[in-house]
Amino acid sequence: MKIAVLGVGLIGGSVGLGARQRLEAEVTGHSRNPATVERAIELGALDRGAGSVAEACEGAELVFCAGPVAALPGQAREALAASGPETVVTDVGSTKGELVGELGNDERFIGGHPLAGAETAGVENARADLFDGARWYLTPTEQSSGVHYDRLQRTITGLGARPQAIQADVHDRLMATVSHLPHVLANVLAGQAAAELTRDSERMPEVGPSFRDTTRVAGSNPSIWGDIFLTNRESVAEAIDSAVGRLQEAADLIRTGDRDALAAWHAAAGADRRRLLEADGAAEALRELRVVVSNRPGTVAELALALGEAGVNIEDMALHPAPDMKSGAISLWVSGEEQAERAVALVRKLGHTVTALDDGG
Amino acid sequence: MKIAVLGVGLIGGSVGLGARQRLEAEVTGHSRNPATVERAIELGALDRGAGSVAEACEGAELVFCAGPVAALPGQAREALAASGPETVVTDVGSTKGELVGELGNDERFIGGHPLAGAETAGVENARADLFDGARWYLTPTEQSSGVHYDRLQRTITGLGARPQAIQADVHDRLMATVSHLPHVLANVLAGQAAAELTRDSERMPEVGPSFRDTTRVAGSNPSIWGDIFLTNRESVAEAIDSAVGRLQEAADLIRTGDRDALAAWHAAAGADRRRLLEADGAAEALRELRVVVSNRPGTVAELALALGEAGVNIEDMALHPAPDMKSGAISLWVSGEEQAERAVALVRKLGHTVTALDDGG
Numbered sequence: 233m234k235i236a237v238l239g240v241g242l243i244g245g246s247v248g249l250g251a252r253q254r255l256e257a258e259v260t261g262h263s264r265n266p267a268t269v270e271r272a273i274e275l276g277a278l279d280r281g282a283g284s285v286a287e288a289c290e291g292a293e294l295v296f297c298a299g300p301v302a303a304l305p306g307q308a309r310e311a312l313a314a315s316g317p318e319t320v321v322t323d324v325g326s327t328k329g330e331l332v333g334e335l336g337n338d339e340r341f342i343g344g345h346p347l348a349g350a351e352t353a354g355v356e357n358a359r360a361d362l363f364d365g366a367r368w369y370l371t372p373t374e375q376s377s378g379v380h381y382d383r384l385q386r387t388i389t390g391l392g393a394r395p396q397a398i399q400a401d402v403h404d405r406l407m408a409t410v411s412h413l414p415h416v417l418a419n420v421l422a423g424q425a426a427a428e429l430t431r432d433s434e435r436m437p438e439v440g441p442s443f444r445d446t447t448r449v450a451g452s453n454p455s456i457w458g459d460i461f462l463t464n465r466e467s468v469a470e471a472i473d474s475a476v477g478r479l480q481e482a483a484d485l486i487r488t489g490d491r492d493a494l495a496a497w498h499a500a501a502g503a504d505r506r507r508l509l510e511a512d513g514a515a516e517a518l519r520e521l522r523v524v525v526s527n528r529p530g531t532v533a534e535l536a537l538a539l540g541e542a543g544v545n546i547e548d549m550a551l552h553p554a555p556d557m558k559s560g561a562i563s564l565w566v567s568g569e570e571q572a573e574r575a576v577a578l579v580r581k582l583g584h585t586v587t588a589l590d591d592g593g
Numbered sequence: 594m595k596i597a598v599l600g601v602g603l604i605g606g607s608v609g610l611g612a613r614q615r616l617e618a619e620v621t622g623h624s625r626n627p628a629t630v631e632r633a634i635e636l637g638a639l640d641r642g643a644g645s646v647a648e649a650c651e652g653a654e655l656v657f658c659a660g661p662v663a664a665l666p667g668q669a670r671e672a673l674a675a676s677g678p679e680t681v682v683t684d685v686g687s688t689k690g691e692l693v694g695e696l697g698n699d700e701r702f703i704g705g706h707p708l709a710g711a712e713t714a715g716v717e718n719a720r721a722d723l724f725d726g727a728r729w730y731l732t733p734t735e736q737s738s739g740v741h742y743d744r745l746q747r748t749i750t751g752l753g754a755r756p757q758a759i760q761a762d763v764h765d766r767l768m769a770t771v772s773h774l775p776h777v778l779a780n781v782l783a784g785q786a787a788a789e790l791t792r793d794s795e796r797m798p799e800v801g802p803s804f805r806d807t808t809r810v811a812g813s814n815p816s817i818w819g820d821i822f823l824t825n826r827e828s829v830a831e832a833i834d835s836a837v838g839r840l841q842e843a844a845d846l847i848r849t850g851d852r853d854a855l856a857a858w859h860a861a862a863g864a865d866r867r868r869l870l871e872a873d874g875a876a877e878a879l880r881e882l883r884v885v886v887s888n889r890p891g892t893v894a895e896l897a898l899a900l901g902e903a904g905v906n907i908e909d910m911a912l913h914p915a916p917d918m919k920s921g922a923i924s925l926w927v928s929g930e931e932q933a934e935r936a937v938a939l940v941r942k943l944g945h946t947v948t949a950l951d952d953g954g
Contacts, residue, residue, distance in 0.1 A: 350801070350802070351802070409785055409786050409789055410786050410804045411803055413782065414782060414804050414806070414807035414808075415803060416840070418807060418862070418866075419858065420840055421774065422862045422863075422865040422866040423865050424770055424774070425770050425771050426865035426866075426868060426869055428770055428771070438708060438728045438771070439771050440708055440771070440772060441711070441712070442772055443775050443869075444870070445775070445806045445807070445809040445810065446778055446809075447775075447866050448806040448807075449803045449806065449807070450862040450865070450866040451859055451860055451861070451863015451864065451865075451866060454860050458855045458856040461847050461855050461859075462847075462855060465847045465848055468847050469844040472840050472843060472847070473844060474785055475781055475840060476837050476840050478784060478785060479833050479836060479837050479840070480833075482777055482780070482781060482833060483829075483830040483837075486822050486829050486833070489826055491819055491820070494819045494822050495815060498812055499812055499815050500784065501780035501781075501783045501784055502811055502812015502815065504783040504786070504787035504811070504812075505783040505787075505811040507787060508783065508786055508787055508808075
């Protein structure tokens, strides 16, 4: 398979590495900086470099536009102009609406967005396994060719990722809430806490784990975040408006001093978070297995190792020692019916009594 | 020294353990649940139990009120009533204004708040070293006795913590911003993201690291957070109002699409966060030392080991190799004049050329 990569940074480089190592693809790359292409070839991310977008796209079956977000429309347009009817052109940018709005009526263009690699940048950090297990959103339109879509999603899967089709505007609203808004909240909190310095004293406030966690992404990766806020500005602003409404309700609730209502609000947030984290990567409901064990050292490790070896992921675990401390039960949570059945069979084979608990509906 | 601990959970239990192990104190405890006292004695957190607050306070030089936040006023009042003029009565609750407002005119009562132990609960998790290096705020008033304050702050230091006096209302505003508001933001974000489920599809949104970090404390530790929001409600609501204002400004900024302004806002947030994290635990400005080195293997390790051995903490480090790669410079950042002077002396003794850079102000 012949692949072109336009823009050879972390994502472009990782696509090249993955495609060459896992798909036996021939990968040609182009970058505005020729040194980047040379380095990418050295690192094994490309077979060869091209002097222009058109040259890179020659004979390519699949073109990944992986340049800076602001450059993507131009890059993708050039690629489409230089490609034949069979070529799939896609991108890897964080926002989809503007790009798909401009190019989506070309049946060969299908927007994409891999949820991976936000922590580093540059081809030096490219890895063949960067996308393993990662959600890779694809944003086909009514105009997108089915054959083209199929080639793209197969390739995405071949790179180790989990493709999922989503409408471009739905994608951008989703990203605004679960990715862009957290960055805005982090920025606001950092700024507000720093302003405490001059408000009451010379003292810089001590900050604990909750502050560190909530502000971790404040000001992060400045080279990309300005553009992300920009290209998704309507959805991000709406997500902020929604958060503002919720915060105003929270302030009102706190002012009432209604202890039970506050506790319920707080508990609901915890439940919401758990639901969202369960959903992440595991579309199926967690099943709880209860294993009866004697209190022999190594039992937990034995179970965890055996299940892991069999590809059953333990999503959570809880130990329930009996009052006499001589025996007890272990709860294991796995994802979905199939994993639950395999886990039960394995655990029985190890000689334990195990029940899959009723999920109650 | 005789200490009384009223309420023997994580904090009360850890005070007991620390005081018995490090201060050779005799610790008497009281809890509404006698089983808790028994367990605390087993764990070494108490010498003995008492059947009532009054009995626990008999002969005590220092009384720690460590019950549930809502119970503190009553607990502290009982302790003051049962104690003599020499006794110091303090508490460990997360909010200070209400309590100090009620009891601060008694010269023996000095409010306190250790920034430690929020992740777990219960005497089972108590540790003698729980407070090592932790900020412990103390909220004396004009009425507080100097002698009493001194005994309290010495004991706090003896427990491994770093006491700091702060006005009660300033403390509550500070905690509202750097601790309570992050919890509110986490709750709001979790709720908003979960609401995406029903908005556009059946699909639960995938959530990445920024979401996980920003919502980590959503719904956490429900048994205490309702009361914290409640007892600090005015300050928390004001902190929320302030955040709302900043979010509305951020939304306006994002809607303008002004790339440079967005980038500047984003960068400022990053700088604010770094300043706050530098300040945490290091009240003094960082001083940069520039060490000229030949490019001999082991130089960095030698410097780091020698400084560490001498108790000088390297807050940050940067290597600056010269273009010929045969020599270069190392920048070391240490906290404050005193550490900088000691570091300079040490590094010179190791035979290097070193300059303490001008801090420019």
